[in-house]
Amino acid sequence: MATKQFQCELSWSASRAKEFERCRRENWYGRYASWGWWTEKPHGEKYDIMVHKCLTSLPAYAGDCMHRAIERWFQLRKEGTAMTAKELYEEAVDLFREGWRESASDGWKARPNKSTHLLEHHYEVPIPKERTEAARALLERCANYFMTAPELAPVRDAHPDNWRSLETMDTYQYLGTKIYAVPDFAYSEGDRVHIWDWKTGKPRDADIFQLHTYALYACEKWSVDPENIVLYAAYLGEEQIQPIPVDLDRLSHAQDEMSSSLREMMDVHYDPDVDDLIMENWPASPEEEKCGWCRFRALCPDAAK
Numbered sequence: 461m462a463t464k465q466f467q468c469e470l471s472w473s474a475s476r477a478k479e480f481e482r483c484r485r486e487n488w489y490g491r492y493a494s495w496g497w498w499t500e501k502p503h504g505e506k507y508d509i510m511v512h513k514c515l516t517s518l519p520a521y522a523g524d525c526m527h528r529a530i531e532r533w534f535q536l537r538k539e540g541t542a543m544t545a546k547e548l549y550e551e552a553v554d555l556f557r558e559g560w561r562e563s564a565s566d567g568w569k570a571r572p573n574k575s576t577h578l579l580e581h582h583y584e585v586p587i588p589k590e591r592t593e594a595a596r597a598l599l600e601r602c603a604n605y606f607m608t609a610p611e612l613a614p615v616r617d618a619h620p621d622n623w624r625s626l627e628t629m630d631t632y633q634y635l636g637t638k639i640y641a642v643p644d645f646a647y648s649e650g651d652r653v654h655i656w657d658w659k660t661g662k663p664r665d666a667d668i669f670q671l672h673t674y675a676l677y678a679c680e681k682w683s684v685d686p687e688n689i690v691l692y693a694a695y696l697g698e699e700q701i702q703p704i705p706v707d708l709d710r711l712s713h714a715q716d717e718m719s720s721s722l723r724e725m726m727d728v729h730y731d732p733d734v735d736d737l738i739m740e741n742w743p744a745s746p747e748e749e750k751c752g753w754c755r756f757r758a759l760c761p762d763a764a765k
């Protein structure tokens with residue numbers, strides 16, 4: 461029987477687009493430079509790049525723990541078990557502690573691509589107590605707000621039969637390319653579909669674009685009319701909800717933006733197994749602030765110092 465050959469395929473998501481825009485070199489490290497690390501014996505450069513690719517920052521990791529705790533809340537709700545705000549908070553804290561231990565010890569080394577490895581630990585950035593306390597307080601605030609905010613009652617009360625999506629990694633095809641869209645939660649109410657995205661950081665313009673890409677997903681996958689979609693950016697840490705009604709103009713603008721980002725990526729995409737690397741396609745755009753938080757700064761010869 462023929463073995464399935466992995467191929468380095470182009471795929472698009474709002475976060476990949478952001479990375480591509482931020483610094484093409486970073487995008488190259490993240491998407492191409494470690495390709496085939498699993499074939500490298502003994503481990504070498506590609507493996508090392510993969511280790512850097514898997515780094516995550518403390519705030520991003522706290523956000524991920526909150527997302528997973530909320531997902532657990534939904535799973536229990538479906539099984540008919542209630543979780544209190546305190547239990548939701550404790551679930552997030554337990555996940556956080558587990559990842560912290562893995563990262564601070566050598567625990568991540570056994571399976572770096574499946575483990576938690578914080579950028580701060582890797583680069584030996586001091587983590588003052590205030591930062592861990594801020595992360596703890598964020599988890600507590602998010603859990604309390606999720607469980608008690610009246611604006612979130614429709615989410616908490618939505619019947620599982622009406623749930624459309626729950627942190628499911630899903631894709632659709634657009635311009636012959638796989639598009640990743642992961643709405644955190646979506647439910648229907650008659651003809652209407654409500655799409656929610658949990659945010660643990662501060663509001664950013666890019667969030668609105670990302671939510672519109674989820675609306676495009678809903679149109680494509682669930683054949684929903686755009687005017688029947690409502691998007692919500694739920695800033696749990698800031699204790700505010702931003703509802704975003706979808707209109708055709710805004711949606712078509714988001715689609716144009718997505719198309720042009722995708723075409724730019726298509727222009728430089730290559731398969732590292734068969735194509736030559738053209739490094740000029742992946743220029744570095746060093747800036748102190750950007751490079752300071754870049755996972756690849758130890759590898760990148762152009763990193764701003």
Ligand code: SF4
Pocket residue numbers: 483484485486489744745746747750751754755756757760762763764
């Ligand atoms: S260190 Fe700076 S220039 Fe290098 S890849 Fe990262 S963001 Fe780009």
